[in-house]
Amino acid sequence: MSAVVQSKTNPGNFFEDFEVGQVIRHATPRTVTEGDRAVYGSLYPTRFAVPSSAAFAASVGLDPHPVEELVAFHIAFGKTVPDVSLNAVANLGYAECRFHRPVVPGDTLSTTSEVIGLKQNSNGKSGVVYVRSTATNQRGEVALDWARWVMVHKRDAGAPAPETVVPTLAPALAAADLVVPAGLDFSSYDFEAAGEPHRFGDYAVGEKIDHVDGVTLTESEHQQATRLWQNTAKVHFNVEARPDGRNLVYGGHVISMARALSFNGLANAALIAAINAGAHTAPAFAGDTVYAWSEVLDKAETDASGVGALRLRLVATKGRDESMTLRGEDGKYAPGVLLDLDYWAFVPR
Amino acid sequence: MSAVVQSKTNPGNFFEDFEVGQVIRHATPRTVTEGDRAVYGSLYPTRFAVPSSAAFAASVGLDPHPVEELVAFHIAFGKTVPDVSLNAVANLGYAECRFHRPVVPGDTLSTTSEVIGLKQNSNGKSGVVYVRSTATNQRGEVALDWARWVMVHKRDAGAPAPETVVPTLAPALAAADLVVPAGLDFSSYDFEAAGEPHRFGDYAVGEKIDHVDGVTLTESEHQQATRLWQNTAKVHFNVEARPDGRNLVYGGHVISMARALSFNGLANAALIAAINAGAHTAPAFAGDTVYAWSEVLDKAETDASGVGALRLRLVATKGRDESMTLRGEDGKYAPGVLLDLDYWAFVPR
Amino acid sequence: MSAVVQSKTNPGNFFEDFEVGQVIRHATPRTVTEGDRAVYGSLYPTRFAVPSSAAFAASVGLDPHPVEELVAFHIAFGKTVPDVSLNAVANLGYAECRFHRPVVPGDTLSTTSEVIGLKQNSNGKSGVVYVRSTATNQRGEVALDWARWVMVHKRDAGAPAPETVVPTLAPALAAADLVVPAGLDFSSYDFEAAGEPHRFGDYAVGEKIDHVDGVTLTESEHQQATRLWQNTAKVHFNVEARPDGRNLVYGGHVISMARALSFNGLANAALIAAINAGAHTAPAFAGDTVYAWSEVLDKAETDASGVGALRLRLVATKGRDESMTLRGEDGKYAPGVLLDLDYWAFVPR
CATH class of the missing domain: 3.10.129.10 (Hotdog Thioesterase)
Incomplete structure (x- = not known):
């Protein structure tokens, strides 16, 4: 029974489980709601006019009402954790994170990652994994993408090192x-309302x-x-x-x-x-x-x-x-x- | 550079920055959502039937489903803090707060305040500021208004005292x-459902x-x-x-x-x-x-x-x-x- | 005045207040919202694909997007507390809890309980109350029902014992x-998305x-x-x-x-x-x-x-x-x- 038990839970990926070019489709899709906006507002002292006010957002060309970009970022990023960084020694960095379109309540975000680099550490016990992750909405449109690199444990120190590939970021x-959001127009931006x-x-x-x-x-x-x-x-x-x-x-x-x-x-x-x-x-x-x-x-x-x-x-x-x-x-x-x-x-x- | 730094952040208003008749349009407009209802319900043991149940609210003539009046009050009031009471010594009181119409998810509230009174304290270091604040929705309709008075520091004790004006409240x-909300009808109020x-x-x-x-x-x-x-x-x-x-x-x-x-x-x-x-x-x-x-x-x-x-x-x-x-x-x-x-x-x- | 004061607040029911066949309509109806989904997600590390994603839910035949069954359970159950278990010595158990249909944002849940059993304890100071509770939505459709039994204090130890009725559960x-939800179809279930x-x-x-x-x-x-x-x-x-x-x-x-x-x-x-x-x-x-x-x-x-x-x-x-x-x-x-x-x-x- 022990073997069965082991197979049901997610042990995460170790360094030798990754290969350059591999694409990982992360679980689970997540629908953004007005509830997320409210909880976010209870946790952070945010007052930026666009995510605070649907009327203000519409006045600058954004309708329906977007949530904060960081809401989308955190959701999209969170999906990668079980597959990419469950066995991480350290999150080393991220780069080239670009927001392609506003995320609005009702959007469902899914994240996919491609392994774009691998470099085993000289100690042989861990290595650096580079991924490019892309979050799309329910229409398959890209909401945001970014690159990230993490240091991940090897399961077996004796496993052979992969060819070193370090992407240029x-x-x-x-x-x-x-990417300026479609329709964004600050020409009649209301500075007084914005604060x-x-x-x-x-x-x-x-x-x-x-x-x-x-x-x-x-x-x-x-x-x-x-x-x-x-x-x-x-x-x-x-x-x-x-x-x-x-x-x-x-x-x-x-x-x-x-x-x-x-x-x-x-x-x-x-x-x-x-x-x-x-x-x-x-x-x-x-x-x-x-x-x-x-x-x-x-x-x-x-x-x-x-x-x-x-x-x-x-x-x-x-x-x-x-x-x-x-x-x-x-x-x-x-x-x-x-x-x-x-x-x-x-x-x- | 130091002067530039100072000018970007909000130091709040001091007593001598206010004058009777002055109108302050507060940042930032804020859209009320169903998320606010849920977070409110997680923070307070509220069970009043109207805000708890859309069906109950409709049965007494309130459709769409209003949030608690205090949700509207806190949002409207919170907007005045950066302009009115950031340098307050004390919040002295409020009066004549009247709810003019229910606030429902989707409403965007904005608050404006008029200075209706000023009275420098005898110590010359602070004074009392009286304001009447009005919160309106995205259609410009008044949601609530109230008067409030706060004791505010002077920036400069040597600044001359303004003429004393104390409003009658x-x-x-x-x-x-x-103001009874339009359509409110308690004639078939369901006491058992209400508790x-x-x-x-x-x-x-x-x-x-x-x-x-x-x-x-x-x-x-x-x-x-x-x-x-x-x-x-x-x-x-x-x-x-x-x-x-x-x-x-x-x-x-x-x-x-x-x-x-x-x-x-x-x-x-x-x-x-x-x-x-x-x-x-x-x-x-x-x-x-x-x-x-x-x-x-x-x-x-x-x-x-x-x-x-x-x-x-x-x-x-x-x-x-x-x-x-x-x-x-x-x-x-x-x-x-x-x-x-x-x-x-x-x-x- | 004291008597008036006492009569306004809810002292809860004691053992002798219950009788077999009695039906209690609990306050207060409660509308489920997308806010509940978000708050729930902030309190529990839930990642089940159906409640997480409207798109996933629709792909298995569930549209509109249901909340977790436990959201419905906790709301429906909470309503019974003021009437059934405010004077409980202990919650002894529950049984036969069945979910009859998904609960979706906009649904208003109300709960009714029928007393289905009573058994005074031999000490004469308390007794076991059995109820069957039913939560219905705003259309009167059953969302879930369950049986529950609690040990409740007697107000007056001298009150006569009721006839013992112990239901078969x-x-x-x-x-x-x-009850399989109408339309549920797992034939094209996306295991990768689900995790x-x-x-x-x-x-x-x-x-x-x-x-x-x-x-x-x-x-x-x-x-x-x-x-x-x-x-x-x-x-x-x-x-x-x-x-x-x-x-x-x-x-x-x-x-x-x-x-x-x-x-x-x-x-x-x-x-x-x-x-x-x-x-x-x-x-x-x-x-x-x-x-x-x-x-x-x-x-x-x-x-x-x-x-x-x-x-x-x-x-x-x-x-x-x-x-x-x-x-x-x-x-x-x-x-x-x-x-x-x-x-x-x-x-x-």
Whole structure:
């Protein structure tokens, strides 16, 4: 009976289970609802006008009413966990995450991943797996896609190493590669309703913005968020899963918290267009108070009416750092830095 | 760069930033959804038949299905915080809050405030700001309005005092001023489905009702509730924001908890028609166990079929007070009293 | 005034308030929404494809999109608490719970109970009340029904004992009595999307499955869940209600958690068809880490295309028990067992 028992539960994939070119169709499709918008709003202090208001969204050409891009990101990403990173030693990074169209209540998201690279570590015990994942809606249209690489255990250290294939990934998407949602028009954007007067022209490359506010993480909230995305990585939910008896906060929770906090100063960074890179530089736990600051990395115009794009670095910190220091003199991330996220946002010109 | 940084984030308004007659259009519009109903139901033990059941609501003439009046109140109120009370020393009170029409999923609420009074304190460091706020839906119809006054810091103690203007606010709305929702008809109200047999005629002015049940507040729940309303006052979320390292519970959380508890004895106080006054008499924190009792202050008939109105005092206490004592012999609120709320409710005759 | 006060609040029914044949119509009707699906998904790690995806549900003949059967169960069950078990000494069991049709957002559930048995205890201080409860939707169609028996205090130990009536309840529903939802067709079931390849023929009677994962219960989450079902039993919410100052976790929270955990190995136990019996064998509290294992008790075919039925024992434990031991040599439940649930599920053949 023991063998049967073993075969029914998912042990996850180990390094030697992956091969370049392999396509994994992840379970389970997930329909987005207005309920997701409400739960998200109870977990993050989000006030961006487009996802907050159907009327505002319609006034900029988005009807039906999209949910936050990060709702789609977390759902799509969560599906890959059981197949890609259940046996991960570490999530090393992601890149080239592009939002192709708004996700609206009623959309059903499914995610597929293709293995695009493999590199066994010199210790022979683990290796790096590169995948490109694509989330589509119920009509087969691409909602978002991204690349990701994780370090995964080998089941058997003696298994032969695969040929090393390391994909070329862009350090950042070019502005020309961003997809402006069909119909988006910021030409009559209502700055007063949105909460701040600052527009594309008011931001300068190199400018830093301290978002001032902080939120103390609670145990229930990070778990509810993570579960909402059907992300079942046990380190987030089971105090018996880690030697320190603490639940690790899902990195995506820190992303969403920092994004929501960034409203104060970036209220008009209305839509996330792409995520260029993300580094979770330190673990977060319940009880930590998370703050955020941003730096303007680049600016670009788009062809859409009134729509510009800002490339931003969003940094989450444990405790407030008014000096907004990313790295120390040694080049390492400064103490307290939790997240270094590089993304593009659409803003009114 | 420092000046630029300062200008991007919202420092809130100080006393000298207000002037009588000034109109503030608050960010951000917010669409109410069925998700809000569900999250609300997970945070408060609410069982009132109208918001609980679309079928029951339709049977009393309300279709589409309204959410609780307090959902609309908290959302509308939360919008005023960044502009009116970010630098508040204290929330002093509110009055003349009137619900003009039910709010239903799909409605987008926006709030505007007019400054109706100013009075600098004798110490010259702060002053009282009176505003009348109005929340409208996406069709421009008034959903609710209310007056509120808060004590706000001055940025500069040397700034000249404005002319003192103190508005006249009614201690309670007259029954004749209540707005019965269009179509409301309690003539075939189903008392058994609603949970209690008590009708208008069963309540006597002066009668007190101990609602018996208590709920212990948790850290996550009060924060989720407050965040749902996009109320971002930092004292609720950031343990580093107060010297005692504790998160203050949003006063509206205590209102909603007490209202939900009042079901036991006031199940047929079906709709809140108006809030005459509210005093948050002591702070509440996670771990406190909240109980409630009510007193019937007044009664009135309405022109609508089967609809009466009860004016009620709703008192929330920390710990149960079976003696239902509002004030001690010294005239001060009795120990344990958290909330003294004066409101009108529509009940079946 | 005191007498008036007493009469307004619900003291619950005592043993002598029940009589065989009595029908109780419970308050309050409750409309199910997409918000419930989202909140449920934030509280439990559920990934079953039918409730997760409207597109998947439609592909197996279920459109509109049903919520989890346990959502309907908890809502319907919660309604009975104020009338049946407010003065319960203990919930002794339930049986013959049958799901007659899927519940979908927009459905309004109402519950009625008929007293089908009474048996005073020999101590004269309490007695067992047997009820059969039926939840119907807004069209009067039966959504689910079940039998339940609880031990209830007598108000007056001197009250005469009623005639003893003990109903005959089946230890398990026969497969022939299960109701396959109209239109259900598993003939083109997408196993890859659902997350596991195991079908009807892959499960053997006697087989046990360790679901591997565990979840540490939090205080807020179990309360939010219980409140969502309008279950107001005070032991779940009020630390002053129990001598140990702890909030007891609602038994239904453990059922939902175990059901969600069982995805890992039983992903294709797609729909709950019936609950034959349930024993809550030990109390659960925040901080406990819940695991689950299952045993296949029986198998049956149905007339519906591609639809088989598995009778399963779902066991929740505090701490993982890889030995999957239900009872010790003394015949008593093994230490750590929290729940022993016997149910039927529909699975693809």
